[in-house]
Amino acid sequence: xxxxxxxxxxxxxxxxxxxxxxxxxxxxxxxxxxxxxxxxxxxxxxxxxxxxxxxxxxxxxxxxxxxxxxxxxxxxxxxxxxxxxxxxxxxxxxxxxxxxxxxxxxxxxxxxxxx
Amino acid sequence: xxxxxxxxxxxxxxxxxxxxxxxxxxxxxxxxxxxxxxxxxxxxxxxxxxxxxxxxxxxxxxxxxxxxxxxxxxxxxxxxxxxxxxxxxxxxxxxxxxxxxxxxxxxxxxxxxx
Numbered sequence: 001x002x003x004x005x006x007x008x009x010x011x012x013x014x015x016x017x018x019x020x021x022x023x024x025x026x027x028x029x030x031x032x033x034x035x036x037x038x039x040x041x042x043x044x045x046x047x048x049x050x051x052x053x054x055x056x057x058x059x060x061x062x063x064x065x066x067x068x069x070x071x072x073x074x075x076x077x078x079x080x081x082x083x084x085x086x087x088x089x090x091x092x093x094x095x096x097x098x099x100x101x102x103x104x105x106x107x108x109x110x111x112x113x114x115x
Numbered sequence: 116x117x118x119x120x121x122x123x124x125x126x127x128x129x130x131x132x133x134x135x136x137x138x139x140x141x142x143x144x145x146x147x148x149x150x151x152x153x154x155x156x157x158x159x160x161x162x163x164x165x166x167x168x169x170x171x172x173x174x175x176x177x178x179x180x181x182x183x184x185x186x187x188x189x190x191x192x193x194x195x196x197x198x199x200x201x202x203x204x205x206x207x208x209x210x211x212x213x214x215x216x217x218x219x220x221x222x223x224x225x226x227x228x229x
Contacts, residue, residue: 004157042222043222044118044119044220044221044223045158045206045220046220047218050217091157091158101146102148102163102171103148103150103158103208103218105158106157107155107157108155
């Protein structure tokens with residue numbers, strides 16, 4: 001079974017600074033997808049960024065980028081130029097292949113951006 | 116279509132009562148998922164529909180839980196004889212059946228069993 005571990009329950013960063021959130025996972029699959037989802041307070045979860053395991057190039061989306069280390073099974077999220085609106089819970093998730101293709105989530109990291 | 120809609124947003128019920136939640140997915144999405152999220156945890160998979168067929172259920176889904184998706188459109192999740200341990204956020208998500216497709220989440224229904 002796949003597992004996702006986020007070792008940082010809470011983090012904080014000053015506005016305009018850079019922060020990195022950690023995620024490790026365990027799987028025996030060779031091809032899979034990884035995601036970072038953002039869940040603002042009392043709002044719905046939205047996709048931040050996704051990575052396909054067979055792609056060596058790290059995904060980037062504006063201020064968000066990942067450091068994907070397949071051999072180490074590590075998938076960290078870097079947020080550059082942090083903004084107050086980035087304050088949220090961030091969940092790392094693994095997409096299982098075949099069948100339902102359901103998401104397996106980590107426990108999340110609560111990020112607070114301070115003015 | 117503005118996204119996945121869930122109703123009600125909040126539900127307080129007494130232990131032992133039955134509750135039903137509704138999820139309206141994005142109209143062209145044929146996959147629908149229910150997840151449960153408790154405080155301090157990430158969402159956990161409950162069940163999955165492809166069109167109207169319920170194809171997978173988690174072991175978390177006891178026999179007090181039942182889900183339906185008639186005609187492959189909206190879905191309902193019913194919990195019978197609620198227990199305090201059922202208190203959680205129930206999330207619905209929908210997606211298209213292609214690889215790597217983004218799952219879109221609703222705002223969830225927060226259930227409190229007193």
